Amino acid sequence: MPTPLYWQSRASRYNLVGEICESCGAKLFPPRDICPECEVPAKTPFTFSGRGEVYSYATAYHSPTSFKKYVPYVVALVKLEEGPLITAQLTDVDPEEVKIGLPVEMVTRKIQETGDAGIIIYGYKFRPVLLAQSSPR
Amino acid sequence: MRDVSIIGVGQTEVGEHWDISLRHLGLGAVRAAMADAGVTHVDALYVGNMLSGEIAGQEHLGALIADFSGLRGIEAMKVEAACASGAAAFRVAYLSVSSGVADIVIALGIEKMTDEWGSDVTAALALAADGEYEAFLGVSFVGINALLMRRYMHEYNVRHIDFAPFSITAHENAMNNPYARFHMPVTRDRFERARMIVDPVNLLDSSPVADGAAAVVLASTDVAKTLSAAPVRIVASAVGTDALAVHDRRDPLVLDGAVISTCRAYEQAGIGPEDIDLFELHDAFGIIAALSLEAAGFAEKGRGVRLAMDGKIGITGEIPISTMGGLKARGHPIGATGIYQIVEVVQQLRGLAGKNQIPNARLGMAQNIGGSGATVITHILEAPE
Numbered sequence: 251m252p253t254p255l256y257w258q259s260r261a262s263r264y265n266l267v268g269e270i271c272e273s274c275g276a277k278l279f280p281p282r283d284i285c286p287e288c289e290v291p292a293k294t295p296f297t298f299s300g301r302g303e304v305y306s307y308a309t310a311y312h313s314p315t316s317f318k319k320y321v322p323y324v325v326a327l328v329k330l331e332e333g334p335l336i337t338a339q340l341t342d343v344d345p346e347e348v349k350i351g352l353p354v355e356m357v358t359r360k361i362q363e364t365g366d367a368g369i370i371i372y373g374y375k376f377r378p379v380l381l382a383q384s385s386p387r
Numbered sequence: 388m389r390d391v392s393i394i395g396v397g398q399t400e401v402g403e404h405w406d407i408s409l410r411h412l413g414l415g416a417v418r419a420a421m422a423d424a425g426v427t428h429v430d431a432l433y434v435g436n437m438l439s440g441e442i443a444g445q446e447h448l449g450a451l452i453a454d455f456s457g458l459r460g461i462e463a464m465k466v467e468a469a470c471a472s473g474a475a476a477f478r479v480a481y482l483s484v485s486s487g488v489a490d491i492v493i494a495l496g497i498e499k500m501t502d503e504w505g506s507d508v509t510a511a512l513a514l515a516a517d518g519e520y521e522a523f524l525g526v527s528f529v530g531i532n533a534l535l536m537r538r539y540m541h542e543y544n545v546r547h548i549d550f551a552p553f554s555i556t557a558h559e560n561a562m563n564n565p566y567a568r569f570h571m572p573v574t575r576d577r578f579e580r581a582r583m584i585v586d587p588v589n590l591l592d593s594s595p596v597a598d599g600a601a602a603v604v605l606a607s608t609d610v611a612k613t614l615s616a617a618p619v620r621i622v623a624s625a626v627g628t629d630a631l632a633v634h635d636r637r638d639p640l641v642l643d644g645a646v647i648s649t650c651r652a653y654e655q656a657g658i659g660p661e662d663i664d665l666f667e668l669h670d671a672f673g674i675i676a677a678l679s680l681e682a683a684g685f686a687e688k689g690r691g692v693r694l695a696m697d698g699k700i701g702i703t704g705e706i707p708i709s710t711m712g713g714l715k716a717r718g719h720p721i722g723a724t725g726i727y728q729i730v731e732v733v734q735q736l737r738g739l740a741g742k743n744q745i746p747n748a749r750l751g752m753a754q755n756i757g758g759s760g761a762t763v764i765t766h767i768l769e770a771p772e
Binding site: 335350 | 521
């Protein structure tokens with residue numbers, strides 16, 4: 251990915267900033283500036299909570315060149331609690347333990363490296379929600 | 388709008404053509420189609436291709452292949468719509484003739500994929516998806532289809548092995564197609580034990596990478612009647628689109644683009660799914676075959692896989708699909724696939740499909756899908772009188 255392209259989308263990649271449609275209230279991610287339902291401009295920023303659940307998942311044993319060193323890894327469609335689906339990798343999880351419906355939360359992780367002299371690209375992944383710690387005894 | 392017919396078809400074997408270049412592969416199909424049509428001149432050439440820039444370092448295929456095919460000077464250009472590039476080129480050729488701009492036109496579909504390493508081809512194929520919000524995150528094209536398949540299995544209580552009939556039927560049909568990539572039967576056992584690519588999609592759920600080129604000559608039906616004893620009429624040509632990214636779709640398990648495209652096609656032809664004698668669908672993966680059958684009205688939502696399990700998709704079934712092997716076993720040379728589908732429907736409607744002939748086939752449908760459902764191009768062809 252060319253560096254400017256990465257830079258342009260940094261707000262959504264680091265903080266899950268999308269948009270909200272003032273007309274119908276739909277929350278949009280990734281940002282698209284026009285509500286696909288109402289077909290009117292929807293440019294008001296909206297920051298997602300990062301919480302959701304696994305809608306579908308798949309384990310990659312074969313990958314595009316720049317992800318080869320990470321296989322096997324788990325990719326998923328996550329249903330965000332505000333409504334939209336988002337495509338992302340899962341992390342900090344054993345592939346065997348992933349289930350549809352698993353509660354997950356967004357974390358910022360390394361996505362890929364762009365060669366020895368290139369930048370290291372960070373972005374969102376999702377991990378299982380850590381169980382609330384029981385109160386100290 | 389003028390009535391348009393097909394007067395000639397040509398195809399090369401789908402396989403690993405390491406010994407010849409892109410342009411030579413293309414000119415072979417072009418010359419074969421022109422010979423079949425009995426024409427020495429055409430008004431225009433439209434080339435369907437997706438990956439020549441990525442893999443061969445060559446764009447600008449329209450003029451290049453026109454020149455090397457002995458057609459220097461004619462109107463020519465490349466048309467791209469990811470995996471639907473072939474049908475897109477056919478659609479442009481159809482529009483060119485039906486509008487009255489041209490009388491005789493060639494649509495060529497061509498792709499050369501095996502000159503490059505596997506993981507680089509995987510990266511190139513991901514260009515069909517949403518680059519910034521799917522591919523960039525490490526989700527390959529197979530990965531997107533795996534996500535759809537897992538959700539389908541979950542929602543409709545379908546097992547992985549239930550998808551086997553798509554693969555088994557396609558391989559069975561390819562046995563009698565000399566142009567097919569594979570001539571090997573698939574059993575349930577082999578299907579079940581195939582290597583996982585992106586779980587739950589395994590090797591035998593997926594169509595293979597391949598090289599191939601196929602071409603079709605179109606003419607206005609009035610002109611066609613003077614040139615051919617048995618022109619095949621195009622009774623519908625329709626395109627529907629949807630979001631590139633699966634996460635942006637209304638319902639990931641409904642191919643809205645295919646619903647739109649097929650409804651338009653049925654309306655143009657004045658028919659319904661019950662009138663279709665064979666359906667060359669886009670079985671890049673078993674899951675896409677299932678979703679296509681549902682979108683085109685052959686099965687209710689969530690019942691596409693059952694149709695295959697009940698034995699209704701074979702040559703003698705209710706709705707024969709992939710009659711010459713489909714993407715799964717004839718092979719899926721991306722930008723060429725849409726034209727191979729048209730060539731195969733023409734073979735069926737001309738009664739030249741050999742052992743795989745659908746008896747009395749009168750109406751055949753070809754549907755080519757770009758990406759995981761973002762561009763869907765449907766054509767319905769009618770047998771010569």
